[in-house]
Amino acid sequence: MQQETEQGKTMYELLEKLFPICRSITGNGFRESLKLIQQQIPVGMHEVPSGTKVFDWTVPKEWNIRNAYIEDEAGHKIIDFKKNNLHIVGYSVSVDKVIDLEELQSHLYSLEHQPDAIPYVTSYYNERWGFCLTQQQRDQLVSGKYHVYIDSELKQGSLTYGELIIPGRTEQEIFLSTYLCHPSMANNELSGPVVTTNLAKWLASAPRKYTYRIIFIPETIGSLTYLSRNIEAMKRNIVAGFNVTCVGDERAYSFVPSRYGKTLADKVALHVLQVKAPEFVRYTYLHRGSDERQYCAPGVDLPVVCVMRSKYGNYPEYHTSLDNLSFVTPQALQDSFELLRDCIELLERNERYQVNCLGEPQLGKRGLYPTLSAKGSYGGVYHMMNFLAYADGTNDLMDISQLIGVPVSELYPIVDKLLENKIISPNCFH
Known part of the structure; x- marks a missing residue:
C-alpha cells in the first residue's frame, strides 16, 4: 500500500x-x-x-510565444501571460499597438456563467490574436486606451x-x-x-x-x-x-x-x-x-x-x-x-482455455479437491469446478467470469493452479 x-x-x-x-x-x-x-x-x-x-x-505552422500582456494608460499590466498562460488565445499572432476599449473587447474572451475562471481558447487554423480573462476582470475595464502586446512566432517548423x-x-x-x-x-x-x-x-x-x-x-x-x-x-x-x-x-x-x-x-x-x-x-x-x-x-x-x-x-x-x-x-x-x-x-x-481430458478432471489426486466428502467440504473448490465446466475452448476468462458470477481477478489463482497441474491449456491469443 x-x-x-x-x-x-x-x-x-x-x-x-x-x-x-x-x-x-x-x-x-x-x-x-x-x-x-x-x-x-x-x-x-x-x-x-x-x-x-x-x-x-x-x-x-509551428507556434511559439515569449510574452504577452495588456497595459492600461497608467502602464499597469492588467493581463499578463507570464502569470497565467491561459491568458493568451492559443496560436495568437504578434501584435504591438494601442487601441481603445471598444476594439479591445472584440479580442477578449471570458465566461459570464463562471466569472472567476479564465477560459481556454485557441485558433489553430485561422490567424488571429486575443486574450482570455475572468469575467470579473473584464467587468472592471474602463474606457480609455490600452497597449496590447504579443511576442509570438508562426513559422515553418x-x-x-x-x-x-x-x-x-x-x-x-x-x-x-x-x-x-x-x-x-x-x-x-x-x-x-x-x-x-x-x-x-x-x-x-x-x-x-x-x-x-x-x-x-x-x-x-x-x-x-x-x-x-x-x-x-x-x-x-x-x-x-x-x-x-x-x-x-x-x-x-x-x-x-x-x-x-x-x-x-x-x-x-x-x-x-x-x-x-x-x-x-x-x-x-x-x-x-x-x-x-x-x-x-x-x-x-x-x-x-x-x-x-x-x-x-x-x-x-x-x-x-x-x-x-x-x-x-x-x-x-x-x-x-x-x-x-x-x-x-x-x-x-485473457485466454480461451480448454480442459485437457474428457469428463470431469480428477482433482483429488492432484490435491485440488477434498479427500473427505462431508457437508461444506465442496465450498473451497466451487469456483474451480464451475470454471472447468465452461473451459471448453470457446469462452475466454471474461466470458466464464460472467457465466459463473466471479470477478476475473478471483479466477487468476484458479487458472494458475489448473495450468500448473496441466488440467487446462490456453486455446489461443485473442
Missing part, C-alpha cells in the same frame, strides 16, 4: 513540473514537456514538418510527438495514446500523460505477452499524423487500445466506447469498471470528443476506448483555469493508474 501511495505522489510531482509550461499542438512547450517525460521513460521524439499532408489535414514501443512475446499490440498539447490544465491535459508514463514504467518492469505501442501526441492533429505514418501496422497488430485522458480528479469514472462498442477493449474496460467502479457513467460513441474520433473513424476502425474520471466537456472546470493543481489529487491518479493497469493485466491474462 505504501508503494502505491508513493506512485501517486510521484505522478503528482511530475504533473506539478509540467503544469507551468505553455504547450500547444506544436512548438517548444510540447518539446519541453516531452523531455521531462523522457527523464522517466525512454520515449522517442519525432518531428513532422509543417505543411505535411496527413489524410484530409495539413500539419500547421514541425509537429512533435513521442513514441515508445515495448516488445512482447507476440507482435500483437496493446495501444496507449495520450495528448500533451494544452497549456496549464491539470486534469484535462496532464493527468493522462503522467498516468501513461507510470503505466509504461510498470509495463517495462516484466516480460509481457503483448507488444505495447505508447504515444504522446498533440490532440487531433497528432493522432491523424501518427495514423498517417503507422496505420497499416496498427490495423494489422492492435487488438485493444485506450485513449488516456481526464484521469486525475476524484469524481465517478466515465466510459466512452469504440464506434460500435463490440471490441475486446470495450469488453475488458466494461468488465473492470463493473467490478471496481460500478457507479461509473456509461456514454455512447455519440458523446466522443477526443482522439478516439480518429482511431475509430471509418476505414481506421481501431479497437480504442476511453476510460476516464470526469469526462472531457462534462465537468465545470473543463477548459478553464479552474482545472488546476488543486482539482487533481495523488490518490485519484493512483486509483486511475490501478484501474487501467487492471485492464491491461486482464488483456495479458
Whole structure:
C-alpha cells in the first residue's frame, strides 16, 4: 500500500513540473514537456514538418510565444501571460499597438456563467490574436486606451510527438495514446500523460505477452499524423487500445466506447469498471470528443476506448483555469493508474482455455479437491469446478467470469493452479 501511495505522489510531482509550461499542438512547450517525460521513460521524439499532408489535414505552422500582456494608460499590466498562460488565445499572432476599449473587447474572451475562471481558447487554423480573462476582470475595464502586446512566432517548423514501443512475446499490440498539447490544465491535459508514463514504467518492469505501442501526441492533429505514418501496422497488430485522458480528479469514472462498442477493449474496460467502479457513467460513441474520433473513424476502425474520471466537456472546470493543481489529487491518479493497469493485466491474462481430458478432471489426486466428502467440504473448490465446466475452448476468462458470477481477478489463482497441474491449456491469443 505504501508503494502505491508513493506512485501517486510521484505522478503528482511530475504533473506539478509540467503544469507551468505553455504547450500547444506544436512548438517548444510540447518539446519541453516531452523531455521531462523522457527523464522517466525512454520515449522517442519525432518531428513532422509543417505543411505535411496527413489524410484530409495539413500539419500547421509551428507556434511559439515569449510574452504577452495588456497595459492600461497608467502602464499597469492588467493581463499578463507570464502569470497565467491561459491568458493568451492559443496560436495568437504578434501584435504591438494601442487601441481603445471598444476594439479591445472584440479580442477578449471570458465566461459570464463562471466569472472567476479564465477560459481556454485557441485558433489553430485561422490567424488571429486575443486574450482570455475572468469575467470579473473584464467587468472592471474602463474606457480609455490600452497597449496590447504579443511576442509570438508562426513559422515553418514541425509537429512533435513521442513514441515508445515495448516488445512482447507476440507482435500483437496493446495501444496507449495520450495528448500533451494544452497549456496549464491539470486534469484535462496532464493527468493522462503522467498516468501513461507510470503505466509504461510498470509495463517495462516484466516480460509481457503483448507488444505495447505508447504515444504522446498533440490532440487531433497528432493522432491523424501518427495514423498517417503507422496505420497499416496498427490495423494489422492492435487488438485493444485506450485513449488516456481526464484521469486525475476524484469524481465517478466515465466510459466512452469504440464506434460500435463490440471490441475486446470495450469488453475488458466494461468488465473492470463493473467490478471496481460500478457507479461509473456509461456514454455512447455519440458523446466522443477526443482522439478516439480518429482511431475509430471509418476505414481506421481501431479497437480504442476511453476510460476516464470526469469526462472531457462534462465537468465545470473543463477548459478553464479552474482545472488546476488543486482539482487533481495523488490518490485519484493512483486509483486511475490501478484501474487501467487492471485492464491491461486482464488483456495479458485473457485466454480461451480448454480442459485437457474428457469428463470431469480428477482433482483429488492432484490435491485440488477434498479427500473427505462431508457437508461444506465442496465450498473451497466451487469456483474451480464451475470454471472447468465452461473451459471448453470457446469462452475466454471474461466470458466464464460472467457465466459463473466471479470477478476475473478471483479466477487468476484458479487458472494458475489448473495450468500448473496441466488440467487446462490456453486455446489461443485473442
